[in-house]
Amino acid sequence: MFPSSPTAAWSSCWTSARPSTEEVDLAVITRDVVEHFREESARSCSPLLIHTEPLVIGRWDRIRLEQVITNLLANALKFGSRKPVEISVTSEHGTALLSVKDHGIGIAPDKLPHIFERFERAVSAREYGGLGLGLYIAHEIVSALGGTVHVQSTPGVGTCFTVRLPCSRPPDSGVSAQHAAGHA
């Protein structure tokens, strides 16, 4: 059901014709994705600790939100140095907040401004696999939904990504097929 990797997310994200916004609960979606990662979390020895407020409701594209959460969680497990990963979903003043925090390798300050760019990586390919697409895709999706993604990171201490999404959004907004094609 969920994309198994950011690359899978890439293809399933951009090949679907139009976003399909519907009333969904970000807390429920996040819990579902976290459950999907339980096995990988056990393999990585990184427990997933989740805190969600009940009913973080908005008009969003469920599949694309699953892709955002998948990409952030995949990174947290990959770069998380076998330490716990904390996931939180809350809301304030009509904005939903999703945060994914790890206690892993962190990101060097000079690399931080570039990590949302396509194919940008802040690690050596020999040490960590990946294409440098996961964050680019996540950022594109969140921006198309009218939201933002912020990152705070300290090398050797850890990284926290925070996604902010407006809870109300016109039903026909989001990534259009034309827009997506322009970035493929």
Ligand SMILES: Nc1ncnc2c1ncn2[C@@H]1O[C@H](COP(=O)(O)OP(=O)(O)OP(=O)(O)O)[C@@H](O)[C@H]1O
């Ligand atoms: N949680 C994190 N901790 C430390 N570094 C991170 C974290 N998330 C992302 N990064 C850095 O940002 C870069 C870009 O992340 P991104 O998810 O786009 O690519 P990737 O994980 O390397 O490859 P892909 O997601 O395509 O498999 C990573 O290569 C890594 O250097």
Ligand SMILES: [Mg+2]
């Ligand atoms: Mg990634």
